[in-house]
Amino acid sequence: MDVTIPEETLSDDAPLFGRGPAHAWLIFIGSSENDFRDAGGVWSLDNVSKIRFGRVSGADLQSEVEADELAIRIPLGWVSGRHAEVRIIKSGVGLEFDLCDLDSRNGTHIERQAIPGMARLLPGQVFEVGRSFWMIREVTQQDLPPEHVRVLDPSGTSNPALCGIQRTLLRLAPSDVPLLLHGETGTGKEITARSVHKLSERPGAFVAANLAALSDDRIDSILFGSADEDRPGIFEQADRGTLFFDELGELSPAAQTKLHAALAEGRVMRVGEDQPRKFDVRVICSTLHDIRALVEAGKFRPDLYSRLAGFHATLPPLRRRREDLGVLTKVVYRSRAGAEVKIATRAFRRILSHSWPFNVRELHQTLATASILAGTNGEISRDLLDDILASRRDMPQSPESVSELRAKLVSELAKTGGDTAEVARALQREPKEIHRWIERFEIEPDAYR
Numbered sequence: 182m183d184v185t186i187p188e189e190t191l192s193d194d195a196p197l198f199g200r201g202p203a204h205a206w207l208i209f210i211g212s213s214e215n216d217f218r219d220a221g222g223v224w225s226l227d228n229v230s231k232i233r234f235g236r237v238s239g240a241d242l243q244s245e246v247e248a249d250e251l252a253i254r255i256p257l258g259w260v261s262g263r264h265a266e267v268r269i270i271k272s273g274v275g276l277e278f279d280l281c282d283l284d285s286r287n288g289t290h291i292e293r294q295a296i297p298g299m300a301r302l303l304p305g306q307v308f309e310v311g312r313s314f315w316m317i318r319e320v321t322q323q324d325l326p327p328e329h330v331r332v333l334d335p336s337g338t339s340n341p342a343l344c345g346i347q348r349t350l351l352r353l354a355p356s357d358v359p360l361l362l363h364g365e366t367g368t369g370k371e372i373t374a375r376s377v378h379k380l381s382e383r384p385g386a387f388v389a390a391n392l393a394a395l396s397d398d399r400i401d402s403i404l405f406g407s408a409d410e411d412r413p414g415i416f417e418q419a420d421r422g423t424l425f426f427d428e429l430g431e432l433s434p435a436a437q438t439k440l441h442a443a444l445a446e447g448r449v450m451r452v453g454e455d456q457p458r459k460f461d462v463r464v465i466c467s468t469l470h471d472i473r474a475l476v477e478a479g480k481f482r483p484d485l486y487s488r489l490a491g492f493h494a495t496l497p498p499l500r501r502r503r504e505d506l507g508v509l510t511k512v513v514y515r516s517r518a519g520a521e522v523k524i525a526t527r528a529f530r531r532i533l534s535h536s537w538p539f540n541v542r543e544l545h546q547t548l549a550t551a552s553i554l555a556g557t558n559g560e561i562s563r564d565l566l567d568d569i570l571a572s573r574r575d576m577p578q579s580p581e582s583v584s585e586l587r588a589k590l591v592s593e594l595a596k597t598g599g600d601t602a603e604v605a606r607a608l609q610r611e612p613k614e615i616h617r618w619i620e621r622f623e624i625e626p627d628a629y630r
């Protein structure tokens with residue numbers, strides 16, 4: 182089957198060409214044949230002009246640098262003794278990579294296409310050497326090994342952009358600098374916020390709030406608490422801890438004003454009380470939207486933005502960090518199914534070529550379902566994955582029929598001028614759900630503005 186990888190998945194590296202001295206990493210995505218052992222390994226290619234791939238006996242992947250050659254020895258029977266090599270050429274525009282098959286028994290592939298002897302390999306492309314999967318990434322500077330950031334991300338990352346973000350977040354974690362985490366749904370914004378809170382060693386609680394789902398009249402009691410009910414608001418609950426606001430870009434103007442006032446004053450009054458209460462919170466916000474664009478469009482208060490975005494990080498979508506798919510697959514299906522489930526190599530190729538529009542959450546759910554449905558031999562097959570991914574295309578879990586739902590969504594978008602927060606309120610749904618439907622139906626909310 183022909184698979185075309187969207188160009189977007191490769192583009193991480195493109196802007197780096199021509200920007201000073203080029204550096205690159207070789208990344209081992211992993212192999213389902215040995216349960217993703219050593220997946221996520223990274224080698225710097227500084228001073229390396231050739232990478233040689235061949236087989237080794239035993240269980241461990243081995244590597245050795247000799248002069249300017251990096252020898253990678255893979256413990257898989259599918260790999261030939263001398264299987265393939267990558268020649269690295271320094272050119273005026275940066276680094277260039279030629280992948281050569283050395284007459285191997287099982288061939289060498291780039292994005293699932295067998296290469297005819299030799300082919301140009303682009304950074305960000307997945308290449309396959311005897312059922313083991315690899316990638317080269319160009320990086321702007323000689324970077325720290327990704328092991329240094331594993332403490333923040335439970336599964337670790339070998340993606341240079343995400344390594345950089347996580348390194349910065351690690352350094353900022355013990356401070357009270359407010360963080361704004363931007364990214365598509367399911368990219369791990371909340372999980373990142375929780376990790377930052379854990380590392381901050383702030384003694385208070387981590388409190389997650391979604392103000393976008395609330396009507397303006399309920400916001401006061403949620404933010405500030407209620408004297409009648411003797412209930413603290415979220416600022417009090419998160420005192421000396423971390424307050425996580427989900428979906429910042431969906432805040433109504435009234436909610437923005439209240440939030441700004443509370444943060445500026447550092448104290449709140451419960452509804453029905455006239456005694457101010459001080460709080461000390463570290464704020465982390467997440468958003469699907471480009472808040473700076475909302476500020477420029479006059480839809481988000483600039484003073485609130487500047488108060489919340491001490492550091493603004495954009496978490497990459499899964500399709501732009503395919504080097505992490507081996508590690509993420511291993512972590513996810515192990516935690517769901519224990520060690521007894523295996524993934525067929527054909528199924529892992531499917532995982533590598535799927536675009537994962539709902540990111541890590543979609544990968545989690547797909548593998549969780551697949552682990553349960555895996556046949557009596559305990560193997561997740563390519564056909565099973567295809568069936569699960571195809572079933573998702575059909576519709577969100579909802580009692581309404583697809584056409585009814587779509588019609589309602591379009592009509593509310595038209596009524597509200599494309600205001601998704603308003604649509605969520607009108608349809609009594611979470612804004613996140615509205616965004617998932619919009620993506621699923623490929624609707625362009627801007628067209629209704």
Ligand SMILES: Nc1ncnc2c1ncn2[C@@H]1O[C@H](COP(=O)(O)OP(=O)(O)OP(=O)(O)O)[C@@H](O)[C@H]1O
Pocket residue numbers: 334335336337364365366367368369370371372373427467469512541542545613
């Ligand atoms: N690096 C990761 N390792 C393991 N699991 C992850 C990782 N990133 C995300 N997940 C999983 O993906 C799911 C979504 O993560 P999370 O809720 O943090 O995403 P989000 O970006 O906040 O999504 P949304 O915008 O829809 O709220 C969770 O089940 C989480 O466990």
